[in-house]
Amino acid sequence: MNTIAEHIADFLKEYPPFDNLTFQELSDIATNIRVINLEKHAVLFQINDLLHDSFYVVASGVINLTTIADAEETIINKCHEGDIFGLRPFFAKNNYMMTAKAREESIIYAIPIAVFRPFVANNSDVLNFLLENFAINSRHAKDNVNSNGKLISDTAFYVDQQSEMQYIQSLAYNNSPLTTESNSIIKDVAILMTESMVDNIVICEKNNPIGIVTNADLSSKIATGRYPITETIDKIMSSPVVTVIENVSLAEAQLLMLKNNVTHLCVTKDGTSKSAVKGIISEHDLIVAQASNPGVLIKEIKRSQLPKDLKQIRDRLSDLIQNSIQKNIPISHISNIASEINLAIIKRAVELSILDLGSPPARFAWLSIGSQGRKEQLLLTDQDSILIFEDVAPEKYREVKDYFLRLAKRTTSILEKVGYEYCPNGHMGSNMLWCKSLTDWTKQYNSWMNTPGENSNDLSSIFFDYEIVFGEPKIEEVIENVIFKNAVNNTLFFDFLGNDALKRNSPLSFFKKFIVEEEGPHKTKFDIKTRALMPLIDAARLLILNANIKGIKNTYLRFKQLAITDSKNAEIYLSCAEAFLTLSKFRTVEGLKNDDSGQYINLREMSKTDKEKLKNALTPMKDLEELIKSKFQLTQFS
Structure with a gap:
């Protein structure tokens, strides 16, 4: 058995998130893994099946994940060697939303969730990998095929982007939870909970949480006669409390509850039990939050x-x-x-x-x-x-x-x-x-x-x-x-568009200072739309039309595609793609802060590091300008 486990551990360590674990940890997991041989077309689980106690890794072969929409079976993803699938039991309690079927003879490793859970708990990289990938947009299945070690969540995601949202979404929860001290009498606490109409109370020492009591504790420990109602509350509390930071997302909260097998999370100031209680998240809150994905x-x-x-x-x-x-x-x-x-x-x-x-x-x-x-x-x-x-x-x-x-x-x-x-x-x-x-x-x-x-x-x-x-x-x-x-060999048109793309004013002065508005309501602010984003948007459009590439309208994706098509300039395009994302984020943050379109950035309110980040995002623009000038032989700009 040992040699098989070693062989499995060797295989897993090549792929994320297993590459974050030590060989010893992998060996411990490997000894608990079941090896499943699937014939061609064999089904591992199908839509509406009860959840298994394991998730799966493809050791060899190919597994198709399919969903049924309008009575048609649609392949959502193909899982190849090293891909993880069937993660649903980690994140949800309802049945499978997809079917996993072998496209050819395949060998699958079934990893019991109970065995893997502690490694997720102790290793934030593994947790982040699972969470981020639970948020992967797998609707565009063809983008994902063969990218090693990706993880395909089988949620009904391609239909309504649910999981991506759960990772993003924040939660509304009780911001004024009931608290008490460890020497309070159970009877008094039970009366307090009933009067306040809540199903939980946090036990604190100097305002820091040391335990929690829920209705479930009262019914399993008091109603059954295991403890008298005159005892102190610390005798029946669940301890320690699972704590989280204030802006925890829906998926993270869900994962923590499942991982620790609890129904409540305690929100504290810094996310640890060594700081003041700020709120309590219940399973009910998660259900309510699902409603706004x-x-x-x-x-x-x-x-x-x-x-x-x-x-x-x-x-x-x-x-x-x-x-x-x-x-x-x-x-x-x-x-x-x-x-x-x-x-x-x-x-x-x-x-x-x-x-x-x-x-x-x-x-x-x-x-x-x-x-x-x-x-x-x-x-x-x-x-x-x-x-x-x-x-x-x-x-x-x-x-x-x-x-x-x-x-x-x-x-x-x-x-x-x-x-x-x-x-x-x-x-x-x-x-x-x-x-x-x-x-x-x-x-x-x-x-x-x-x-x-x-x-x-x-x-x-x-x-x-x-x-x-x-x-x-x-x-x-x-x-x-x-x-x-019309675009084919249309020099006149590209000449026009090229000059149009270059006519925007430069974002930085000769001395690398931001060029800001000199008058009007936005005086001293930086116009991120006109000076930074538009030149990138215009250039990407010009180049994609010139390359005769149909169907890609998004600036970021246009640059990514250009890097593939015109590989000798790939470095410029990739840095422009990244710059576009950075600049978009600055604009969005500014717009949300001021409840407007975010066009004008108030540099005075920016930290030094953010200013540097913004400046760095503007550096690829010079190269881009030179590239356009030489590609379209635009001479009237110097």
Whole structure:
């Protein structure tokens, strides 16, 4: 047996999170591991099965994780050698949400959760790995295939991003818990709990928690006669208490309760039992918190009937973003979630308008353009949209366009009530210029791209960042094809876009000082949108159009893709991708702090390290500028 265990330990130590454990710890785990041989197509667990007492690692072969949506089986992920799956029993009490089936003959290691739990408890790296990966967005299964040692949580996540949210989400809990001292009499404490209508009390010594008593303790220890009601409370308390810091997330709280097999967590000032009690989290609080994860928010959006319902959900999204940033969740994660929820809100606004106006007279597509089109809208910024309807007979055109203008006006008005301000430049589907037929839009893009100088005043590059929110996907495809067809060898257009991308003012002076606003309401502040983010956004768009890469609208992902396509400049692109995330985070933090779009950063309120971080994020811009100048032979800028 020993040699088998050693062989298993050798295998595991190559993969995270096992590479964080000592060989001795791995050997202890390995002696408890069951080896399972699965024939091709054999099922390890399926949807709705009761949870197993183990989670699984693929030793060899491939396991498909599938879920059923609309009666169709969809492969969510393929797990290869070293991948972890079936983590659900770690995090949840309900049944499996997926099916795990062998795609070929496979060998699986079953690791008993009871054996592994202590290692999670004692090793924060392992805990973080499990938690972060529980938050992985596995919806895009193809991105994840073969990335060694990734961990695929089998939650119903690809459907509603639940687990990602649970990692981000904060909890509401009782901030004024009942406390008492260890020499209090059980009877008095029980009366106090009944009068206060709570099911728990924290026992403290000098305000620090030393134990907890819950209704369960009263029924199992007093009602059964094991202890007389005249004893002191310390005789029946559970001790020590499991303590957490104040802004613990839903998933972390869940994990701690499961790991320690408790129903309550004690919130203290510094997260240890050596500091003052600040609150108590119960299992009930976790259930309540589940109700505001994105999956639930999106369901609520779909049911909303009034702008005020949508506004309330949008406000909850702002809280979610704020909490996520405090917890240092990667900004790309947060953007994914925010854009899904923003998208659902805009879609619902269009649906409510159609419910009011009756069915549309022709097929159409509502596209978000600009930041929401790039999935970068974290704050409540203004709305940018266009409406494209299919070609209709000339005699019908007026009446059809009238309907869609009314639809767009109604939709933009709902969105304004939700908190998305009208676009000051009028880039909205409710503007006659931006609500027209597919042929008219095709002409519009042809003219912008083939004679860019002549009508450049109305060419806003945000029209090249778009995402369909509602309607006929083929319409979006047609527009995309028009754009990419026109882009091929179009020197004039790239010359125009290139100069446009370079015309923004430099963020730093010759002496590496921030260039700030000199007058107006934002005097002495740094315009992070115009001077730092826009040059990156414009450059990424220019380069991706030039490289003829379709379907990628997000700035961060555009740079990541460019690093693959144009590998000799990969270093510049990757540092621009990172810079974009850093700058977005600064802007979001500023916007949340001042309840605005975060465009102007108050440098005076910034710490020295943050200023350095901000300055470092601006350094790749010089290289990017040189790259664009040489690639597009732009000479008029020096």
